[in-house]
Amino acid sequence: MVNTALATEPRLDPRVARTQKLIRDALKTLLAEKNFESISVQDIAERATVNRATFYAHFTDKFALLNAIIREHVATVLADGDPLGQTETRALLRAVGKNVFAFVGMHRTCRIDRDFEPQLESAIEAELTEFLQPTFEHCTASLVASALVGSAMNWRHQAPKMDFAPAIAKIVDVLVDGVARGRHPI
Amino acid sequence: MVNTALATEPRLDPRVARTQKLIRDALKTLLAEKNFESISVQDIAERATVNRATFYAHFTDKFALLNAIIREHVATVLADGDPLGQTETRALLRAVGKNVFAFVGMHRTCRIDRDFEPQLESAIEAELTEFLQPTFEHCTASLVASALVGSAMNWRHQAPKMDFAPAIAKIVDVLVDGVARGRHPI
DNA sequence: GCGAAAGTGTCGCTTAGGCGACGAGAACGG
DNA sequence: CCGTTCTCGTCGCCTAAGCGACACTTTCGC
Numbered sequence: 001m002v003n004t005a006l007a008t009e010p011r012l013d014p015r016v017a018r019t020q021k022l023i024r025d026a027l028k029t030l031l032a033e034k035n036f037e038s039i040s041v042q043d044i045a046e047r048a049t050v051n052r053a054t055f056y057a058h059f060t061d062k063f064a065l066l067n068a069i070i071r072e073h074v075a076t077v078l079a080d081g082d083p084l085g086q087t088e089t090r091a092l093l094r095a096v097g098k099n100v101f102a103f104v105g106m107h108r109t110c111r112i113d114r115d116f117e118p119q120l121e122s123a124i125e126a127e128l129t130e131f132l133q134p135t136f137e138h139c140t141a142s143l144v145a146s147a148l149v150g151s152a153m154n155w156r157h158q159a160p161k162m163d164f165a166p167a168i169a170k171i172v173d174v175l176v177d178g179v180a181r182g183r184h185p186i
Numbered sequence: 187m188v189n190t191a192l193a194t195e196p197r198l199d200p201r202v203a204r205t206q207k208l209i210r211d212a213l214k215t216l217l218a219e220k221n222f223e224s225i226s227v228q229d230i231a232e233r234a235t236v237n238r239a240t241f242y243a244h245f246t247d248k249f250a251l252l253n254a255i256i257r258e259h260v261a262t263v264l265a266d267g268d269p270l271g272q273t274e275t276r277a278l279l280r281a282v283g284k285n286v287f288a289f290v291g292m293h294r295t296c297r298i299d300r301d302f303e304p305q306l307e308s309a310i311e312a313e314l315t316e317f318l319q320p321t322f323e324h325c326t327a328s329l330v331a332s333a334l335v336g337s338a339m340n341w342r343h344q345a346p347k348m349d350f351a352p353a354i355a356k357i358v359d360v361l362v363d364g365v366a367r368g369r370h371p372i
Numbered sequence: 373g374c375g376a377a378a379g380t381g382t383c384g385c386t387t388a389g390g391c392g393a394c395g396a397g398a399a400c401g402g
Numbered sequence: 403c404c405g406t407t408c409t410c411g412t413c414g415c416c417t418a419a420g421c422g423a424c425a426c427t428t429t430c431g432c
Contacts, residue, residue, distance in 0.1 A: 052411090227381090
């Protein structure tokens, strides 16, 4: 019996793992205290009990770090209820969509917002694409991800208080049956 | 304005501080799960996300670590209510004694017990002696510490359910007359 | 009783992290 | 306007931590 983790991860120095966790946790707690743009790399390094230079050895800047944290969070939310376990395509997409909307919805009150939305969106898209890879071929996964995330962001701005179930149903219908059904009559 | 901490501490590498804290916390959490003697150095190192060799670079063995933790805890309990703030010797000793008995009492249910008592006792004594140093000359501090801790351990075995206030009063009465002469002015 | 398994304490070698300094850009306040 | 201050990103040197192996001792389980 071979450990598959060893195959994918060529071995991670425990110091690296620890340092990265310290840095992630540092930003998380700081975000609970003040907004993102008023947080400096020094703040993060200090809170993480890590040297500033060490920070740069792991993340190019604080945006990259935030991105990593978002993606980490997204990944867990996406897996809720094991949506990929659904055999029927329509049911699978609905389940995935529900998680995407849920994630986008819960970040309405987050301190990050405002001018970070583009990063947020692309982070979700990237993570969702990876999440769908085992089920769809890359090109399709990417398209589905864009569609779902884009719709979710749109819903968030237009009618965040409305139930998102109908919106998801419509999106899934289009994705599964093709765009022809939604075409305006000629 | 000179930072006094810089004078006393010749500079502590943050990695060292972090590692030691990780190791301390590791043993603390492990003690909440199982008893001391069934905890191996490996267990501690693993929980602390620290290499076993690193453990030995900081503590000679697990007993030394436990000792350090005890002393750390003792130090905080001893300072409760700022007993050294008392100007009257009798009141001061009573306040200190109360904290000592409180500490010894709260360790009745601790998983460490049984055959660790000698270490426990000497750790408390050592810490208490240091604690009393600014107020009493070393020799006196040591004597007072031995008396208080020894009495507390005795009380713990003989009549742990009895109120310890009278016992302390008695000890203080015995100590005061001889001890007053060794106390620093003011 | 004995071999296997697990724990201990230590040692050299390798690698990640801390330090201090640097030049550069941005923000501020006189 | 220009100095002051702060943050950024990077570099070379040094040190702490990780690794794997070693020779023991202890503890089991058969």
